[in-house]
Amino acid sequence: MADKSMDGLNTFTDQGNESKVDTSKKMRVAIIGCGWIAENHVKSLLKQPDVEIVAGADLIPGKAASFMEKFGVEGAKTDYASHKELLADKSLKLDAVSICTYNRQHAGPAIDALNAGVHVLLEKPFTVTLDEAVEVMRAEKKSGKVLSIGFQPRMDANMKKIKEIVESGALGQIYYIQTGGGRRRGIPTPFGTTFIEDETAGIGALGDIGCYSLDMVLNAIGYPKPLTVSGYKSAFFGKDPNYSGYKKEKAAEYAQKFGVDDFAAAFVRLEGGIVLDFRIAWAMNLDTPGDTIIMGTKGSLRIPSTQCWNGTVGGPMKIYHEVAGSQVETEIPVITMKEGLFDLKIRTFLDACKNGTPAPVPSSQILYNQAIIDGIAKSAEAGREIEVVIPEI
Numbered sequence: 001m002a003d004k005s006m007d008g009l010n011t012f013t014d015q016g017n018e019s020k021v022d023t024s025k026k027m028r029v030a031i032i033g034c035g036w037i038a039e040n041h042v043k044s045l046l047k048q049p050d051v052e053i054v055a056g057a058d059l060i061p062g063k064a065a066s067f068m069e070k071f072g073v074e075g076a077k078t079d080y081a082s083h084k085e086l087l088a089d090k091s092l093k094l095d096a097v098s099i100c101t102y103n104r105q106h107a108g109p110a111i112d113a114l115n116a117g118v119h120v121l122l123e124k125p126f127t128v129t130l131d132e133a134v135e136v137m138r139a140e141k142k143s144g145k146v147l148s149i150g151f152q153p154r155m156d157a158n159m160k161k162i163k164e165i166v167e168s169g170a171l172g173q174i175y176y177i178q179t180g181g182g183r184r185r186g187i188p189t190p191f192g193t194t195f196i197e198d199e200t201a202g203i204g205a206l207g208d209i210g211c212y213s214l215d216m217v218l219n220a221i222g223y224p225k226p227l228t229v230s231g232y233k234s235a236f237f238g239k240d241p242n243y244s245g246y247k248k249e250k251a252a253e254y255a256q257k258f259g260v261d262d263f264a265a266a267f268v269r270l271e272g273g274i275v276l277d278f279r280i281a282w283a284m285n286l287d288t289p290g291d292t293i294i295m296g297t298k299g300s301l302r303i304p305s306t307q308c309w310n311g312t313v314g315g316p317m318k319i320y321h322e323v324a325g326s327q328v329e330t331e332i333p334v335i336t337m338k339e340g341l342f343d344l345k346i347r348t349f350l351d352a353c354k355n356g357t358p359a360p361v362p363s364s365q366i367l368y369n370q371a372i373i374d375g376i377a378k379s380a381e382a383g384r385e386i387e388v389v390i391p392e393i
């Protein structure tokens with residue numbers, strides 16, 4: 001995959017996967033929720049030679065139709081009042097759906113789609129609560145269909161490198177992890193308030209970008225089970241009509257509607273004696289609450305934070321270790337990608353559906369991600385540490 005020839009200082013180029021796509025059978029795909037992120041789904045789906053976009057649904061009347069028109073998707077059926085109507089339309093002969101609804105509408109449509117016998121690519125975060133994630137996984141188990149969660153940073157060669165470094169043993173035994181990340185002024189209100197209202201989003205920075213932050217480290221270390229969580233969350237910026245990140249003319253409305261968190265922090269104990277120190281912000285009076293670090297008995301890895309925290313690697317990573325008694329640092333060059341992460345997210349999902357192989361981002365892993373998010377919310381509300389209890393699937 002990775003070309004080891006330097007094409008720039010500290011830069012490697014990932015050559016991507018040149019494998020051929022079998023076009024003998026077209027996958028019939030629908031999009032549920034035709035908002036902002038659905039645009040990336042449709043653009044990537046349109047690039048796939050083995051996909052036919054056959055339908056779309058949105059709660060807002062006419063939105064799915066204008067969405068399909070905007071992207072030149074011809075013949076897609078859109079006259080559905082809800083995702084349930086779309087899933088009940090047997091004439092579609094659906095193979096898969098992209099679920100691009102806001103967080104509070106992740107679990108319901110995912111369960112309905114799995115019950116309808118359709119493969120599901122579900123946008124991140126998995127759900128709002130742990131109980132919802134468990135219900136989705138029960139439907140997944142019953143259906144035998146592929147369920148993949150939309151974490152495109154997983155497709156990044158730099159993220160894969162973090163896991164390779166841990167698995168190489170270069171860090172020894174991992175005992176402490178800090179995930180630092182966040183934005184100075186970055187409460188997302190791109191096209192309205194679906195990210196910041198409780199009834200649509202349910203969780204704020206904690207779930208929106210916190211899920212990436214957790215995935216970056218938990219995937220690298222093999223997703224150990226979370227045991228206890230002591231969490232904190234706040235909303236000082238989002239609820240402030242003078243918050244400078246809002247459009248001036250909308251600030252009062254947004255501040256009044258803001259019903260989620262804009263900052264969260266936690267101390268999490270994981271199976272295997274590992275502790276995780278977590279913090280995430282949509283807004284703060286600071287450049288970054290820290291880089292991500294993974295500390296081990298043989299070496300520690302520093303992963304620079306990015307300004308717009310979205311779960312990517314912000315610069316060359318460094319391993320701090322000891323060689324023959326000397327304290328040394330090894331810089332890991334940044335790998336540039338030839339293929340877009342979103343395209344890879346869609347392609348790997350389609351391949352799993354077609355080949356009957358495991359989901360590229362399996363729910364069995366993201367369940368623990370969700371359990372931590374849920375634990376932080378519950379602990380913050382209770383004002384004390386809580387035990388994480390994951391129901392049987």
Ligand SMILES: NC(=O)c1ccc[n+]([C@@H]2O[C@H](COP(=O)([O-])OP(=O)(O)OC[C@H]3O[C@@H](n4cnc5c(N)ncnc54)[C@H](O)[C@@H]3O)[C@@H](O)[C@H]2O)c1
Nearest residue numbers: 033035036037057058059083100101102103105123124194
């Ligand atoms: N992977 C990424 O990089 C990325 C980026 C942005 C957003 N997201 C995620 O995507 C999701 C959607 O975000 P967005 O910015 O597109 O929001 P959005 O508000 O722009 O779009 C969501 C759309 O879903 C529709 N909808 C909600 N429930 C529905 C239902 N049951 N049936 C049909 N339509 C329904 C809404 O009417 C709306 O049009 C969020 O969960 C967000 O976290 C992921």
